[in-house]
Amino acid sequence: MMRGLRQLIWLELKIFVREPMGVIGTVGVPVLIFVVLSRLLGEEELSASDAPRFASVDLPIFVAVLIALNAVLSLVTIVTIYREGGILKRLRATPLRSYTILTAHVIVKLLFTAVTLALMILAGRRYFPLDAEIPLLSFTLALLFSTVSVLSLGFLIASIVPTARFAQPIASVILYPMFGLSGLFVPVNELPPVLQAVARALPLTYAVSLLRGVWHGAGWSAHGMDVAALALLFLAFTVISARVFRWE
Amino acid sequence: MAPQPVVHVSAIRKAYGATVAVDDVSFDVHEGEIFGLIGPNGAGKTTTMECVEGLRATDRGIISVLGLDPTRDVYALQERIGVQLQEAQLQKRIKVREAVALWASLYGSPVDGDRLIEQLGLGDKRNAWFMTLSGGQKQRLFIALALINDPELVFLDELTTGLDPQARRAIWDLVRGIRERGKTVFLTTHLMEEAERLCDRVAIIDHGRIIDIGPPAELVRRHCPERTVIVETEDSAASERFRALPQVRSVEARGAQLTIRGLGNDLVTQVIQCLAEHRIRVFDFRTELPTLEDVFIRLTGHTIRD
Numbered sequence: 001m002m003r004g005l006r007q008l009i010w011l012e013l014k015i016f017v018r019e020p021m022g023v024i025g026t027v028g029v030p031v032l033i034f035v036v037l038s039r040l041l042g043e044e045e046l047s048a049s050d051a052p053r054f055a056s057v058d059l060p061i062f063v064a065v066l067i068a069l070n071a072v073l074s075l076v077t078i079v080t081i082y083r084e085g086g087i088l089k090r091l092r093a094t095p096l097r098s099y100t101i102l103t104a105h106v107i108v109k110l111l112f113t114a115v116t117l118a119l120m121i122l123a124g125r126r127y128f129p130l131d132a133e134i135p136l137l138s139f140t141l142a143l144l145f146s147t148v149s150v151l152s153l154g155f156l157i158a159s160i161v162p163t164a165r166f167a168q169p170i171a172s173v174i175l176y177p178m179f180g181l182s183g184l185f186v187p188v189n190e191l192p193p194v195l196q197a198v199a200r201a202l203p204l205t206y207a208v209s210l211l212r213g214v215w216h217g218a219g220w221s222a223h224g225m226d227v228a229a230l231a232l233l234f235l236a237f238t239v240i241s242a243r244v245f246r247w248e
Numbered sequence: 249m250a251p252q253p254v255v256h257v258s259a260i261r262k263a264y265g266a267t268v269a270v271d272d273v274s275f276d277v278h279e280g281e282i283f284g285l286i287g288p289n290g291a292g293k294t295t296t297m298e299c300v301e302g303l304r305a306t307d308r309g310i311i312s313v314l315g316l317d318p319t320r321d322v323y324a325l326q327e328r329i330g331v332q333l334q335e336a337q338l339q340k341r342i343k344v345r346e347a348v349a350l351w352a353s354l355y356g357s358p359v360d361g362d363r364l365i366e367q368l369g370l371g372d373k374r375n376a377w378f379m380t381l382s383g384g385q386k387q388r389l390f391i392a393l394a395l396i397n398d399p400e401l402v403f404l405d406e407l408t409t410g411l412d413p414q415a416r417r418a419i420w421d422l423v424r425g426i427r428e429r430g431k432t433v434f435l436t437t438h439l440m441e442e443a444e445r446l447c448d449r450v451a452i453i454d455h456g457r458i459i460d461i462g463p464p465a466e467l468v469r470r471h472c473p474e475r476t477v478i479v480e481t482e483d484s485a486a487s488e489r490f491r492a493l494p495q496v497r498s499v500e501a502r503g504a505q506l507t508i509r510g511l512g513n514d515l516v517t518q519v520i521q522c523l524a525e526h527r528i529r530v531f532d533f534r535t536e537l538p539t540l541e542d543v544f545i546r547l548t549g550h551t552i553r554d
Contacts, residue, residue, distance in 0.1 A: 003353075003354060004350070004353055007354075008350065011350055015339050015340075015342055019341060082339075085336075086335055086336040087336070087337055087338060089333060090333055092303070093301065093303060094326060094351065095323060095326045095354045096354055
C-alpha cells in the first residue's frame with residue numbers, strides 16, 4: 001500500500017543531510033537560540049527577584065514552537081522546489097502513490113523535529129535540569145502532534161505559493177504572525193476580539209496551550225480541547241490541500 | 249486478424265480553459281516500432297503523450313494502452329510502461345545509484361540496476377550527485393529509470409532537446425537498442441532530423457491536430473515529389489539534353505554547374521541514362537532529396553522553428 005515509503009524516507013533523510021545550510025537552519029538555529037537565550041535570561045533571573053515569566057517558564061515552549069515552524073518552512077520550501085523542478089511530477093509517474101510522497105516528507109520533518117528537540121534538551125541541561133518533574137516523552141509527543149497539525153497548514157501554503165522563489169516570504173508572512181498570536185507572548189484572551197478570532201482558527205494557539213500544559217505536568221486529558229482542535233484543523237487543512245494541491 | 253496496437257488513440261481532445269491543446273487526435277502505435285509524434289513546441293505533443301501515459305485526463309475521446317484505460321487503470325499501466333518526462337529533474341543531491349535503487353524498489357520485478365547503469369554508460373558516475381551530471385548523462389539516467397521495470401512500452405518526451413550533436417547521436421543509438429530488445433518506443437521530438445533517423449513511423453502534429461501519419465520516407469514521397477540533381481560538366485550541349493527529358497521541369501546553369509529539377513522518383517535514373525547515352529563527361533554528380541522538414545513546411549505553411 002505504501003510501497004517505497006521506507007526507501008523514500010531514507011533517501012530524503014540522506015539528501016537533506018547533504019545540504020549543510022538546510023541542516024544548520026532547521027536543527028542548529030533553534031538549538032543555538034535556546035542556548036543563547038537560556039544563558040542571557042538565566043543570568044538575569046538570578047539577579048532579579050521577580051523572574052520574568054517568559055525566561056524561566058516559557059522558553060522551552062518558545063523553542064519547541066520554533067522547531068515546529070522551522071519544519072513547516074522547510075517543508076513548504078522543499079515541496080515548491082520539487083514541484084518547480086518537475087520532481088513531484090516525475091515521482092508521480094511511477095507506482096509511488098501521491099500520498100506516499102507527501103507522507104515521506106512529513107515523516108522526515110517529524111524525525112528532524114524530534115532530533116532537534118533532543119539536541120535542545122541535551123544542550124539545555126545546565127539551565128533546565130532534567131528531573132522527574134518534566135514529562136519528556138509526553139512533551140515530545142505533544143510537539144510531534146502539534147507539528148503534524150501545523151505541517152498540514154504548510155501543505156496548504158505550498159498549494160498557493162506560485163514559485164519556489166516566493167515560498168520563504170509567503171510562508172513567513174503567514175507563519176510569523178501566527179507565532180505572534182499563539183498566546184506565547186500575549187495571552188490569547190487579552191488580544192483584541194478580531195485577533196482573538198484569528199488566533200482561535202490557527203493551530204499554533206492550541207499547540208502552545210498543549211505544550212505549555214504538558215511541560216508543567218498537566219495530563220493530556222486536561223487539554224482535550226487543544227488536542228481536538230489540533231486534530232480538527234489537521235483534517236480541515238488536509239482535506240482542503242488534497243483539493244487544491246498542484247503537482248506541477 | 250491484425251495484431252492489436254500497443255497504443256490506440258481515438259479522437260481525443262484536451263483544452264486548458266479557452267485554449268484547445270489537442271483536438272480530434274487519433275493514431276495507433278504498433279508493437280516493436282519507434283513511433284514519433286513530431287511538431288513544433290506548443291503543438292500538443294507533450295499533452296497528447298501525457299494523456300496516453302495516464303498523467304492527464306482527456307476531455308473527450310478514447311485511449312487504450314496495452315489494453316488498459318490509462319486514467320482508470322493508471323497503477324496497473326505504470327507497472328508495464330517506462331516514462332521519461334520533458335524537462336524533468338531529480339533531487340539535486342540524489343546519487344545515480346540511489347535513484348536507480350529507489351525506482352527499482354517501486355516495481356514488482358525490476359531488472360538489475362547496476363547492469364542497467366553500466367549499459368547506459370554511467371558506470372563511473374554511479375556515486376555522482378544528480379546536479380553534477382551533464383545534460384546527456386541526466387538523460388541517460390532518465391532512460392535507465394524508464395527501463396528499470398523492463399517495460400513493454402517506453403515513452404520518451406523531447407529526449408535530446410538541449411544536447412550537443414555528439415550526445416544526441418549516442419542517445420539515438422540507445423533508443424535503437426531499446427527497440428532491438430523488442431520494446432515499443434513512443435517519442436516526441438521537434439527535431440525533424442531525429443525523427444527521420446530514428447522513427448519507423450511519425451505523426452505530424454501542428455496546433456493540436458494530426459496532419460499526416462506514415463513512415464518518414466513515404467511522407468516525403470507523398471508530399472514532396474520534387475527531386476534535384478546537380479551535375480558539373482563542361483559539355484555545352486548537356487543543358488539542352490537534360491531539358492529534353494520528360495520528368496525535368498527546369499535546368500539552371502551557373503558556370504559549369506547545372507541544377508536539374510523535376511518530379512518523381514524516376515528523375516535520377518533518367519538523368520543517369522542521359523549522361524551515359526550522350527557520353528557527357530561530369531566532374532561531380534549529386535542528388536538533393538526533400539526531407540521531413542520540407543514535408544512539414546509543405547503541410548503547415550511554416551517552418552518548425554516558428
